[in-house]
Amino acid sequence: xxxxxxxxxxxxVRKFTGEPVPDEIIKKILKAGYxxxxxxxxxxxxxxxxxTEESIDKxxxxxxxHFDAPAAMLVCYNKDECWYRPYDGVPCGQIDASxxxxxxxxxxxxxxxxxxxxxxxxxxxIRREFLIPGNFELVALLVMGYAATDAKPFPGHSEFRPxxxxxxxxxx
Numbered sequence: 813x814x815x816x817x818x819x820x821x822x823x824x825v826r827k828f829t830g831e832p833v834p835d836e837i838i839k840k841i842l843k844a845g846y847x848x849x850x851x852x853x854x855x856x857x858x859x860x861x862x863x864t865e866e867s868i869d870k871x872x873x874x875x876x877x878h879f880d881a882p883a884a885m886l887v888c889y890n891k892d893e894c895w896y897r898p899y900d901g902v903p904c905g906q907i908d909a910s911x912x913x914x915x916x917x918x919x920x921x922x923x924x925x926x927x928x929x930x931x932x933x934x935x936x937x938i939r940r941e942f943l944i945p946g947n948f949e950l951v952a953l954l955v956m957g958y959a960a961t962d963a964k965p966f967p968g969h970s971e972f973r974p975x976x977x978x979x980x981x982x983x984x
Contacts, residue, residue, distance in 0.1 A: 818921055823965035825926025826879045828957035833883045837923055838863060841956075844919035845887070845912040851895035851904030857912045858948055860886040870941040871953075875933035881955035886938065887913045888948040909951035916954060926959035 813821075838861060845859055862871055863883040872878050889905030896903050913929060920927045930953040938950060 813922065818918060822918065822921040822927075823969050824928040825957075825959045825963050826928055827960040827963040828879060828881050828926065829960050830880065830882055831958045833863065833925060833957055837925060838883065840923060841885075841916045841920050841925070845885075845916040848908075848912040848915040850908040850911070854893055854895045854904070854908070856889040856891075856894035856905050857909050858888045858890055859912070859916075860888070860942060860944075862886065867942075871938075874937040874941055875930060875953065877928070877930045877932045877953075877955070879928060879955055881928075882957040884953055884955045885913075885916065886942070886944075886950065887916075887952045887954065888944065888950050891947050891949055905949055906951055909949075913952040913954055920954075920956055924958070925956050926963060927954050927956045929953075930955055 842859060842861070845857065848857075850856065861883070862868060862885065868878070868882065868884070871884055878884070887909045889903075889909045891903065891905060894903050894905035894908060917927045917929060933950075933953050935950045938944060938953075939946075944950065
């Protein structure tokens, strides 16, 4: 599949079959995140795979947006290991973790796995439930599984602002 087709095909899946995601598929999705680019190749990303009944039960305590997915990946970055822009000290970690999450999300789509990038979670609850170290910044929760046959994109999924409002050349 061409990347443009893949990008158009992908949507946030909020209804899953409940069928477990096989380990070999999870490994392929993780590989896509592993090879993603990061600032100065520091690779500060840390990915917590949640694919057991116990871990999914814990996840349900941390967000209402679990959509009963059979698996999830919590993407964080280690603040002590990420690159910082020298001019103003802005860390690259959140961008790195976002790139990693996007790579995994697109690979999952290619493999027939539906995903939703969840930001609506209680970070302190996640830290408590999964013993996340204080130097790890939580960025994204990628819930995943096989999409239910009646899963549909959000109604506004294919609506876009005009390009002239978004894209500028040489000045704003």
